[in-house]
Amino acid sequence: MxxxxxxxxxxxxxxxxxxxxxxxxxxxxxxxxxxxxxxxxxxxxxxxxxxxxxxxxxxxxxxxxxxxxxxxxxxxxxxxxPEDLQERIKQLPSVQEILQWMEHRVGLRYFWGGNWDVGISEILELYPHLQQANEEDQDDALCRGLDCSGLLYQATQGITPRNTSELIHFGKELSLHHLSLGQIQAELKPLDLLVWKGHVILVRSPTTLIESRIHQGVVVSDFETRYAEVIAMLKEQNKQLYFRRWHPSS
Structure with missing residues (x-):
């Protein structure tokens, strides 16, 4: 049953x-x-x-x-x-609320599968042997931290897709590849996505990006510098970058 x-x-x-x-x-x-x-x-x-x-x-x-x-x-x-239990009610925060939430998490650790930033303290009660773990294992066992799409997922209360394989199709595609870097920066709005299969970066402002990176956690970076890194990496890996706009207010 x-x-x-x-x-x-x-x-x-x-x-x-x-x-x-x-x-x-x-x-x-x-x-x-x-x-x-x-x-x-x-x-x-x-x-x-x-x-x-x-x-x-x-x-x-x-x-x-x-x-x-x-x-x-x-x-x-x-x-x-009960059988008739409804799905969880979700309410999308504003662009500014989402950005502020993300900015308050700058410095937080990266955690694969993570979209509950503070971790789950009850895990230590249910698995008491984990109290003997080293600090890193205990943080991992508590699921403390955020991965790249988890940063966005928690900030939107689970309204956005959870994985990058879905985010590359989410919202509206922006055809910007033919533009110069300066033109791309001028076209993008806060919370627009730079996404490919495996990672997502969010526009914070015309000159900055925000993301959760493996081994670094939640960071804000210079748009021009990070964009150049991404383009070089994706060219080497033969992957496609997508620009997506998804927030109704954008």
Whole structure:
């Protein structure tokens, strides 16, 4: 039976039934990422159970994170809900509110799958052995920090797509590749996206950009300098850069 559940607290969604918090040290990839974590579901997120894996792990589906791969959660983060539970209500903040929220996170650490900036303190209660972890592993286990699309996702309360593979199609495409750098800067507005498969950068002003970068966290950078880096890197990797405008007020 496909039961309905609701997230009581911020809830990590995993792409494996093997919860990575069960072992120490945490198993990370070559770039130091816990890639088993897909995203963090906001409190109030509606889940439909697919099947119980064991007494703790549920395979689930949620409209807030459509996925072709199986998704799993620790059911202790959830509680059962009535069948007619509605999806979480979302309200898009203004451009200025979103920018201010992001600017207040400058200096915050990068975390793959992160879109709950302060982390989830309850994880230490549910997985008490993590209290013995070193500082970095504990920060990772708490899911503290933001990844590139997570910065935007949390700032918009989950209204924007969660992954760059979706963000490259989000909103309206801006055809700017034929323009000079100065013309591009003049055309772009705050919160416009510079996005490709794998990363997203947001326009902060005509001269600055804001993003969450691996190994650096949330940073503000000079538009001209960072843009030149991006163009050179994407040319080398044979990837396409997209300019997208998505906020209704832009």
């Amino acid at each position: 496909n039961e309905i559940w609701i997230a009581k607290i911020p809830t990590p969604i995993f792409n494996t039934a093997e919860i990575p918090f069960n072992q120490l040290p945490l198993k990370k990839d070559a770039q130091g990422r816990l890639t088993e974590i897909e995203t963090i579901a906001f409190p109030g997120t509606r889940f439909k159970s697919v099947r119980p894996v064991n007494d703790i792990v549920l395979q689930v589906e949620t409209a807030e994170y459509p996925s072709s791969k199986p998704l799993y959660v620790d059911r202790r983060f959830l509680q059962k809900a």
